[in-house]
Amino acid sequence: xxGDQFAGIFSNDxxxxxxxxxxGEKTGERLWRFPLDxxxxxxxxxxxxxxxxxxxxxxxxxxxxxxxxxxxxxxxPWAHLDIAGMAWAEKSLPTIEKGASGYGxxxxxxxxxxxxxxx
Numbered sequence: 488x489x490g491d492q493f494a495g496i497f498s499n500d501x502x503x504x505x506x507x508x509x510x511g512e513k514t515g516e517r518l519w520r521f522p523l524d525x526x527x528x529x530x531x532x533x534x535x536x537x538x539x540x541x542x543x544x545x546x547x548x549x550x551x552x553x554x555x556x557x558x559x560x561x562x563x564p565w566a567h568l569d570i571a572g573m574a575w576a577e578k579s580l581p582t583i584e585k586g587a588s589g590y591g592x593x594x595x596x597x598x599x600x601x602x603x604x605x606x
Contacts, residue, residue, distance in 0.1 A: 489519055489572060490572070491572070491573065491576065491577070491580065492517060493517045493518060493519040493573075494511075494516070494517070494518055494519075494568055494569055494570045494572065494573045494590060494591065495518070495519055495520075495521050495549055495568070495569035495572075496508065496518040496519065496520050496521065496566055496567070496568055496569070497520070497521050497523055497549070497550070497553035497556075497566065497567045497569070498520070498523075498564075498565065498566035498567070499523060499557060499560070499562075499564065499565055500564035500565065500566070502564070503564050503565075503566050504520055504566060506598060506601075506602060507566055507568070507594065507598060508520065510594050510595075510597040510598045510601065511594050513597055514582070514593040514594050514597050515581060515582035515593070516573075516582065516590055516591060516593055516594040518568065518594075521549065521550055521553070521569075522550065523550070523553060523554060523557055524550075527542075527547055527550045527551055527554050528554045528557070528558075530542040530543060530546075530547060530551045530554070531551050531554055531555050531558075538555065538558065540552070540555050549569045552567070552569075553567045553569075568591055568594075570590050570591050573588055573590035573591075574587065574588060574590060575587060575588060576588050
C-alpha cells in the first residue's frame with residue numbers, strides 16, 4: 488500500500504518509532520507509521536481459540552499482524568517493520584539495485600550504531 492518508497496512501521500513506543508523513522512530518512516530506507524488501535528485488535532479475536540493471526544478477509548492485514556504481536560509484548564517497547572512490499576525492487580532506485588533489496592538492513596544498522604553501540 489506504500490509503493491516502492493516507504494515500508495510500514497507499527498510500534499507501541501513513540502520514541503522508538505521516532506528513532507527508526509529518523510534512521511530511515513538518514514539511510515534512504517524510509518518508514519511510514521501506521522496506527523495500532525483497539526478496533527483493529529478485535530479483528531484477531533476468535534470464536535474457537537484465544538485469538539487468530541489473520542484478519543477476516545483481506546482488510547487491514549498488516550495492522551492486524553502488528554496487533555497480534557502487540558498481544559505478546561505487553562509494555563515492552565517494540566516495533567514491527569512491514570518490509571514485504573520493499574523486499575524486491577522491480578527497478579533500480581537511488582538506494583537499491585533492481586532485485587532483492589535487503590531493505591531495512593542499513594536502517595537497523597544505523598539505529599544500532601547511533602543509539603546502542605558504545606562510542
